[in-house]
Amino acid sequence: MMHKNKKITVFSHLLAWLVLFSMPYVLSYGQEQDLNRVIAHFWIPLVFYAGIFYFNYFILIDRFLFVKKTWQFIIINGIIIAFFLLLKEQLEETFFQELARKSSKNAKRTGPPLKMFFYVQTLSYMAPLLFSIAIKTTKRWVKTEAERKEAANYKLQSELQHLHYQLQPHFFFNSLNNIYSLVDSLPEQAKTSIHSLSKLMRYMLYETNMELVPLSKEIDFMKKYIDLMKLRISDKTEVTYSFPSEDTGIKIAPLLFISLIENAFKHGVSASKESLINIVMNCEEKNILFIIENDNFPKKTDDKSGSGIGLKNLEKRLQLLYSNKHNFETTVKDDCFLVTLEIETT
Incomplete structure (x- = not known):
């Protein structure tokens, strides 16, 4: 050239x-x-x-x-x-x-x-x-x-890679923490959970190194994670979700939604009270609307069940990847935590 x-x-x-x-x-x-x-x-x-x-x-x-x-x-x-x-x-x-x-x-x-x-x-x-x-x-x-521009792009890619690598151990340790609680009480479910976790980690390690992945793969990943989390919650927590059933043809940056689902299971589940987690994703042309609504049970300050980097990580990645093409809002009303994330992928 x-x-x-x-x-x-x-x-x-x-x-x-x-x-x-x-x-x-x-x-x-x-x-x-x-x-x-x-x-x-x-x-x-x-x-x-x-x-x-x-x-x-x-x-x-x-x-x-x-x-x-x-x-x-x-x-x-x-x-x-x-x-x-x-x-x-x-x-x-x-x-x-x-x-x-x-x-x-x-x-x-x-x-x-x-x-x-x-x-x-x-x-x-x-x-x-x-x-x-x-x-x-x-x-x-x-x-x-x-x-x-080349230097800025290199800096952007380095920062995104750092955030990506930061997310993987965060997700892994949080999932292990959840499985650990099943080892003594429900050993068979713990084994099933470990097997499911291995599939999820395989996806994270080998299929999310690209800039964009098909939304259908992300949806499949989220469904498997939700099923994994449902193994450790009691019947008092109702989990519902709705994702597009057909392939939308949309491509998205990998692992953008998983932190929100993690957060819902971390703060939306109670051992003694009834709770609800509702997850909805809608797609219109190339735009994605992702909504999670869950009961809010704030963790105590001495609770070490998560490092708390998930949502911060997500906000940074959204700013880098979809600077003027996203809207991310979190609200708490009547003991209900609502997250709305809109992304324009065009």
Whole structure:
């Protein structure tokens, strides 16, 4: 790709100079053209313009202007322009004497003062200098911007990876903590839970390393986790859930919803009171609406059944992945905890 871009750049430069060298013939099409006049007044200055342009583009701008040696840059270019002006005059007097005599006679009759002529010539030689500065500066800005975006993207990916790795042990230890409570009272359910957990961890380890996964796989993962959690709760807790039954074709960042379901089972279940956990997901086109409603039984401050990083982790990931394309709200009303998460996946 880089080799192809270089070829395109070289071709565009050659085409631009070819057009400039052809301009005298294009503008005087159908008229008699003096070749000596074209060479002296057009082609020689263009060669000098090209020299100023490329000398600045490849050498002077990088070595002086971009490293804040502005005065040296101005002085060197002043010397170069003065040299080319004198060289042009010398070439005209040496090789184009007849043309020089005609120009001298015309200048005496109707031409502008010598100072004005020198001023205009100087300005014409500054044009390729300014043009080279503009192109070089633009190219440098584009490169800097690309590097900045690459660095920002690398930082984003690193942070997301960190959050992803942070979530895995959090989920694993919370699940083990739940299974531990079954070992003595319900050993057979504990065995079943361990087997189910192994399937869930296999998904987390091997299928969630991609940026996006099919929503259908996430739904299957959540259903298995809900079934796993239902093994350890009593009949006093009613768990209902509703997910899209058909494949929506939506792809989503992995493991966005599991922290909310974990949180519902952690704070929405009581050993002595009746409780309800209701989980609903609706999809409309490419938008996802995820709602969890559960009774609220706040844990005591000395309860170590969870590290408390799940929801914080989720908020950070949502901000990084769906900065302006999500709405996340949590409310507590009448001892009921309600979570609403809307995500626009387009």
